[in-house]
Amino acid sequence: MQPGTLSTFLKRGAIWGFIVLELIFFTVAGEFLSVSDKAFMDVDNMLLLFKQSAPIGIIAMGMTIVMINGNIDLSVGATYALCAIVLLDSMTWPMFAGLGDWVIPVSWLLALATGVALGALNGLIVWKTGVDAFIVTLGSMLGYRGLVFMYNGEQPTSHLNWTLVDFAEAQFLGLHTPTWFLLGVTVAIWFLMNRTVHGRNAYAIGNNREAAVNAGIRVGPHMMINFMIIGCLAALSAVVFYSESGSVNPNDGELYELWVITAVVLGGTKLTGGAGSIISTFGGVVAIQLLRKGLAHIGADTSTVNLVIGLILIAVLFLDRQLNVKGKEELKV
Amino acid sequence: MTEQIPVLRLEGIVKTFPGVRALDGVSLSIMPGEVHALMGENGAGKSTLMKVLGGIHQPDEGRIIIEEQPVVMAGPLDAKAKGIVFIHQELSLADELSVAENIYLGELPRKRFGLVDWAELEAKTNGILEKLKVGFDAKTRVGDLSIANQQMVEIARALTVDAKAVIFDEPTASLTDAEKTVLFEVIADLKAQGVGIAYISHRMEEIFRITDRISVLRDGQYQGTVNTGDTDEEGVTHMMIGRKLDLSRNESHHELGNVALEVRGLSCGDLYRDVSFELRRGEVVGFYGLVGAGRTEIAETLFGLRDPSAGTILLDGEEVRIHSPHDAIERGISLVPEDRKAQGLVLGMNCRDNMTLPQVDDLKAGPFVADGAEIAIFDQYRDKLDIRTPGWKQLVGNLSGGNQQKIVIGKWLSMHPNVLIVDEPTRGIDVGSKAEIHNLIRDLAAQGYAVIVISSEMPEVLHVSDRIVAMYSGRIMRTFTSEEVTEENLIAAISGLETQKVA
Numbered sequence: 001m002q003p004g005t006l007s008t009f010l011k012r013g014a015i016w017g018f019i020v021l022e023l024i025f026f027t028v029a030g031e032f033l034s035v036s037d038k039a040f041m042d043v044d045n046m047l048l049l050f051k052q053s054a055p056i057g058i059i060a061m062g063m064t065i066v067m068i069n070g071n072i073d074l075s076v077g078a079t080y081a082l083c084a085i086v087l088l089d090s091m092t093w094p095m096f097a098g099l100g101d102w103v104i105p106v107s108w109l110l111a112l113a114t115g116v117a118l119g120a121l122n123g124l125i126v127w128k129t130g131v132d133a134f135i136v137t138l139g140s141m142l143g144y145r146g147l148v149f150m151y152n153g154e155q156p157t158s159h160l161n162w163t164l165v166d167f168a169e170a171q172f173l174g175l176h177t178p179t180w181f182l183l184g185v186t187v188a189i190w191f192l193m194n195r196t197v198h199g200r201n202a203y204a205i206g207n208n209r210e211a212a213v214n215a216g217i218r219v220g221p222h223m224m225i226n227f228m229i230i231g232c233l234a235a236l237s238a239v240v241f242y243s244e245s246g247s248v249n250p251n252d253g254e255l256y257e258l259w260v261i262t263a264v265v266l267g268g269t270k271l272t273g274g275a276g277s278i279i280s281t282f283g284g285v286v287a288i289q290l291l292r293k294g295l296a297h298i299g300a301d302t303s304t305v306n307l308v309i310g311l312i313l314i315a316v317l318f319l320d321r322q323l324n325v326k327g328k329e330e331l332k333v
Numbered sequence: 334m335t336e337q338i339p340v341l342r343l344e345g346i347v348k349t350f351p352g353v354r355a356l357d358g359v360s361l362s363i364m365p366g367e368v369h370a371l372m373g374e375n376g377a378g379k380s381t382l383m384k385v386l387g388g389i390h391q392p393d394e395g396r397i398i399i400e401e402q403p404v405v406m407a408g409p410l411d412a413k414a415k416g417i418v419f420i421h422q423e424l425s426l427a428d429e430l431s432v433a434e435n436i437y438l439g440e441l442p443r444k445r446f447g448l449v450d451w452a453e454l455e456a457k458t459n460g461i462l463e464k465l466k467v468g469f470d471a472k473t474r475v476g477d478l479s480i481a482n483q484q485m486v487e488i489a490r491a492l493t494v495d496a497k498a499v500i501f502d503e504p505t506a507s508l509t510d511a512e513k514t515v516l517f518e519v520i521a522d523l524k525a526q527g528v529g530i531a532y533i534s535h536r537m538e539e540i541f542r543i544t545d546r547i548s549v550l551r552d553g554q555y556q557g558t559v560n561t562g563d564t565d566e567e568g569v570t571h572m573m574i575g576r577k578l579d580l581s582r583n584e585s586h587h588e589l590g591n592v593a594l595e596v597r598g599l600s601c602g603d604l605y606r607d608v609s610f611e612l613r614r615g616e617v618v619g620f621y622g623l624v625g626a627g628r629t630e631i632a633e634t635l636f637g638l639r640d641p642s643a644g645t646i647l648l649d650g651e652e653v654r655i656h657s658p659h660d661a662i663e664r665g666i667s668l669v670p671e672d673r674k675a676q677g678l679v680l681g682m683n684c685r686d687n688m689t690l691p692q693v694d695d696l697k698a699g700p701f702v703a704d705g706a707e708i709a710i711f712d713q714y715r716d717k718l719d720i721r722t723p724g725w726k727q728l729v730g731n732l733s734g735g736n737q738q739k740i741v742i743g744k745w746l747s748m749h750p751n752v753l754i755v756d757e758p759t760r761g762i763d764v765g766s767k768a769e770i771h772n773l774i775r776d777l778a779a780q781g782y783a784v785i786v787i788s789s790e791m792p793e794v795l796h797v798s799d800r801i802v803a804m805y806s807g808r809i810m811r812t813f814t815s816e817e818v819t820e821e822n823l824i825a826a827i828s829g830l831e832t833q834k835v836a
Contacts, residue, residue, distance in 0.1 A: 195701045197693045204690060207681040214636075214676055215690040215744070216662035274681045 014319070015267055015283035019290060026294035033298040040297050047174060049289050054178035055080075057285040058237040059256065060263045061189040062230030064281040067264055068193070069226045070206035070273030071126060071133035076234040077256035078144035079118045083235035084248040085151050087111035088159040101163045112235045118144060119231020123224030133223075141257065148250050160246035168244035178240045182285075185233060190278040192229075202226060207274030262313055263288050268320065338401055340365050340529035341386075341417065341498045346395035348381055355381040357553040358395070363498055363529040368520060370540045370561070371533045373550035374573055374763035379533055382550070383502060387412050387419055399497065416497035422506055424483050428476030433458035435475050436490045461489045465519055481512030488519060498529040505539060506761070509624040510828075517543050535764070536790070537566045549573055574765050589799075590614030592650065593783035594635075594666075594752045599644030604630040605807035608644070612752065612785060617778045619798030620787040622827045626804040628787045629671055632754045635785075636668040637661040648751060662691055665751030669741050669758065671787075673734075677741040680730035684722050685711040687729045688744045714743035718773065735766025742773065753777065754785040759793060771797050791820060805829040 023041065030040040038045065059076050066073050090096065090107040099106065122140050126133045151157070168177050175183075193199035205212040205219050213219055242248055267284030269276030288309060295305045339362035348356040356378050363369045373379050384390045386397065388406030396403045399415055406412050409419070426435050433454045434441070442450040442457070458471035467485045469478060475486060484504060491499055501520070505513050520543060523530060532544055540547060541561060549556040549572040556572045594612040599605070605627030612618050620628040633639045635646065637655040645652050648664055655661045661668070670676035678687055689696065689707045696703045696710075711725045718739040722732055729740055738758065745753055758774065759767040774797045778784055788794045794801055801813045803826035810826040 191701075197697050197702055200686065200690075200693050200702055204679045204682060204686075207679045208675070210676050211679050212690075214638075214658050214668065214670060216657075216659040217690070218657075218659055274679075 014316075015280050015287060018316075019283060019287050022287065022290045022294055026290070026297055029298050030294075040294065045293070047171075047176065047179070049286070049293055050179040050182065051176040052293070053285050053289040054176075054182040055237045055241045056256065056259050056263060056288070057182045057282065058185050058240065059230070059234050059260045060267075060281050060285050061185050061278060062226075062233035063260045063264045064267070064269050064276050064278055065189060065193060065199075065202060066133075066226050066230050067261075067269050067271065068206045068273060068276040069202045069223055070209065071223060071226070072137065072261070072271070073119075073122060073133065073227065073230050074137040074257045075118070075122060075140040075144050076230060076260060077253035078141050078148060079115055079231055079234040080238045080253035080256055081148045081248060081250065082118065082144055082151075083111040083115045084238040084242045084252060085148060085157045086114045087239055087242055088157050088246065088248060089151075091159050091161055101161070104161065104164055104167075108239050111239050112232055115231040115233070115235025115238075116228050117231070119227040119229070119234075120224060122231070123227030126227065127220035127224050145254075152250065154250060156247050156249045158247035161243075164243045165246065168240070178244075181236065181240050185236065186278060186282050189229075193278055198222060198225060203274060205273075259288065262309065266313060266316055337364055339363055339398075340400060341531075342398040343382075343386070344396045344398060346382065346385055346392045346397075348385055348390055348392050355553050356385065356392070357555075359550065359553070359555045360395075361548055361555070361558070363531055365497075365527040365529050366524050367545045368524055368530045368532055368543050370544040370547040371531055371550070372535075372540065372547060372569060372573055373556075374765055377550040377573070377763075378553040379550060381553075383419070383500065383533070386417065386500070413494055416495060418491035418494065418496045418499045420484070420487050420491055420499060420501045420504055422503040424480070424487055426475050426483055426486060428474070430475060431471065432462070432469060432473045432475055432478075432486055432489075433471035435486055436461065436493060438490075440493075457493075458489070461492050464492070464522070465489055466515075479512070481508050481515065484508070484516070485519070496523075496528055498531065499523060500531040500533070502533045503535070504532075505534065505536065511623070513539070535761075537569065537792075540569070541566070570764055587615060587779055589616050590781055590783075593648070595647040595650070596631075596635075597645045597647070599631070599634065599641050599646065601627075601630060601634055601639055601641050603807065604639075605804075608809055610802055610809065610812065612783045614783045615778055615781045616799045617774060617784045617786055617797050619794040619801045620785065620804060621789075621791065621794045621801055621823060622804035624789060625806075626827065627807040628804055629756055632668055632756050632785065632787055635661065635666055635752070635754060637666075662748070665749075667745035667748065667750040667753050669738070669745065669753070669755040671756040671760065673737055673741050678729050678737060680728070682729060683726050684715075684720070684729050684732070684740055685725035687740055688714060688747065690744060692748055710747050711743075714747050717746075718743050719769065733766070734762045735769065738762060738766075738770060739773075742770075746777070750782070752783050752785065754787070756787045758786060758788065758797075759790070767793075791823065795820075795823075803827045 026040045059080070063073060063076065087107050087110070090110050091103050096103045096106060118140070122133075122137055125131065125136045129136070170177050172180060193202065201212065201217050201222050204215070204217060205222055209219060263284040264276070264281050265271065265284070266287055267277065267280035267282070269281060291309055291312070292305050295308060342362040344360050346356050346359045347354070359378070359382060361371075371379055371382070381390065385392050386406065388408040388411050397406060398404070399417070404415060406415070412419070427438070430438070436458055437454060442453045444450045455471045462470065465485055465488065467482060469482060475483060478486065504516060508516060520530060532540070534540060544561050546558055547561055547564065547569055548558040549569065551573060559568070590613055592611050593614050596611070597609050599608045608631055610618065620631070622628050630639060634641050635655065637657045637660050640656065646655065647653070648666075653664055655664065655666070658668075674680060679690065685707055688711050693702055693707070696706045708725055714720070715722070720736050720739045720743065722736060729737060732740070742755070755774065758770050762770065771793065774784060774786060778799070786794065786797055795818065799815055801815070801818050801823065803810045803813065803823055805827050806829060810829070813823065
């Protein structure tokens with residue numbers, strides 16, 4: 001066996017092993033502890049799990065590419081809320097009154113455009129000022145959230161369009177609409193990162209920015225494109241979720257950035273950039289949702305769920321570190 | 334000479350890793366007051382031997398003996414406590430702290446309540462610094478020191494214990510010639526105090542300048558020890574690689590083509606001034622000078638990493654402005670940078686992706702990367718440059734230095750550059766691969782490439798260049814043809830001893 005193969009395998013497969021472990025644990029524990037008499041591994045329950053994963057999952061795909069690129073985006077939660085407001089509010093604007101249900105695609109596009117614009121702003125600042133993305137998006141996280149509150153004060157923004165609700169609640173081939181979006185985004189981003197020049201360059205920039213510059217790669221535009229993509233995906237996530245719910249509170253999407261980063265890191269993407277996998281991020285998203293659902297299934301409350309996920313995240317990173325150290329030792333031989 | 338006991342003796346050290354016998358019965362003894370060179374190609378086992386000595390690895394067989402006492406090294410701190418001190422190639426200093434704090438890091442003298450005794454710290458530090466005859470004091474911030482002086486701080490740190498043996502690992506890698514001289518004086522002082530010194534270096538001239546005996550490792554096996562006075566470069570090289578290395582003067586001559594690059598009156602602030610030269614196709618121009626003479630900065634300007642403050646650059650007779658590496662690459666200027674790991678390679682990517690990095694965009698098929706075309710390019714240049722790797726999927730970080738350098742060179746050759754600039758082509762590369770890289774550069778010139786080689790190693794410059802540009806303190810002092818250059822006049826030119834000749 002090649003040196004490092006075992007640890008590489010463990011690293012790549014770790015998240016899926018973790019998911020299997022969760023499934024076994026909750027199935028068994030559910031037999032004794034569950035408040036309901038339904039089995040945990042029920043098909044409907046699993047389909048629901050994918051649907052519920054979608055809002056975090058869609059953004060996590062964007063976060064993966066931003067982090068591979070060597071940046072981070074903390075403003076996604078606020079972007080999500082702002083795009084949700086644009087989506088719901090624009091459907092009530094008088095200028096679109098004559099459109100009937102054709103207002104739906106118009107509002108969707110408006111929401112997505114808002115997300116792209118907010119992301120572009122982040123990207124542009126990071127590119128042109130050279131300030132660390134962590135600081136820039138920390139600022140924009142506060143700023144964008146400020147815009148959310150300016151829009152409607154503490155009041156929720158609501159609009160229910162039943163055609164939209166029907167669409168959002170539909171099931172095609174058994175999977176819910178949000179699940180399809182999550183899968184679609186995953187595939188698209190996978191292609192972007194693995195099959196396109198942009199993806200290749202994004203990895204190179206994250207891994208060694210100086211070498212990338214010396215290879216003639218224009219670092220700034222690539223970073224900006226990635227921020228626009230994550231902005232767009234935060235908006236898409238809002239579109240998918242609020243098409244169904246129809247009401248957005250100004251606090252919605254708070255802490256989303258942290259859940260998203262948790263999922264991405266759990267999937268093995270490095271905070272330092274240059275390494276990461278879209279498929280593993282998908283695993284990370286599913287693992288977190290599984291944990292939330294599973295703990296609820298055996299009767300734990302939300303605070304316990306947060307505590308457990310926090311502990312698991314640290315444990316996983318510790319394990320990852322151990323594996324990496326071991327891998328390096330083996331390579332030196 | 335009276336019978337002396339070695340300060341440090343290794344007996345039949347064996348260390349195996351899965352699949353590799355890294356050290357195979359290595360024996361070595363270092364006498365008090367001698368400078369003992371340890372040589373060998375990269376991968377010969379020098380680093381492993383040092384790690385065994387420092388207690389990072391435990392030997393499978395054999396003994397470490399300090400002054401006739403067999404010892405077990407538990408780790409670097411234990412080694413230091415036993416009087417074996419390492420001066421590593423990479424510095425491990427805290428830039429923001431003072432010299433004194435760095436030297437006594439972890440062992441700061443204390444007063445009551447655990448407060449630091451600054452007065453004593455300063456006195457002790459200055460005592461050591463005086464012995465080293467350095468030009469800075471205990472309170473200087475380490476970040477403000479030159480690399481050479483930072484190394485002195487490392488050495489000072491080593492001298493806080495009663496060192497029996499000091500092991501220098503490639504200490505001169507980033508030093509200028511003047512700084513080297515100071516280092517060698519310090520080594521001579523240590524030697525006079527009866528300290529045993531092990532000196533690891535690839536640089537022959539240093540080895541012959543300062544060492545008393547030379548021990549050679551090859552493929553983990555001890556090849557023998559010779560008195561430095563009884564051998565020469567060829568002899569040592571022969572022991573290291575089992576064959577002879579050709580480092581003669583470049584005497585190949587072929588027809589030169591048209592002028593590919595012309596630089597007129599180029600200046601960049603204080604870094605270099607009024608630099609003019611031309612480079613023809615089929616020609617290798619070597620830039621030689623001390624570190625800080627402005628050679629790398631000229632390369633960086635040509636590659637678009639620095640904007641010049643004055644002067645013009647002409648490519649094929651046409652004036653160009655280059656503001657970024659992107660511009661430079663579009664115009665066919667390529668740079669193999671000084672520090673290939675930091676500036677040239679994406680270590681976390683595979684060999685193929687590294688080689689095609691600048692041209693993925695040109696190769697793409699529709700919106701997607703063209704895997705097949707990229708593999709074809711990789712295969713072509715792997716064969717052409719004889720890059721030894723199991724396959725294109727191998728991470729470039731796992732290759733040896735020589736093969737990594739060939740990947741960087743291949744990266745640019747595959748784009749058929751008009752001008753290829755190679756900064757320190759063989760830094761940190763073992764002797765065997767060095768010769769290959771030198772031959773490669775000569776071959777490229779014969780094929781009609783215009784090549785600039787920047788090097789701090791005189792034999793290298795003499796060996797590969799058709800013409801040599803000697804720089805001193807940001808200025809071109811003189812340009813030599815390979816017929817007129819001698820080691821003496823070259824050294825005179827780069828030390829500023831010779832004033833600029835009339836052009």
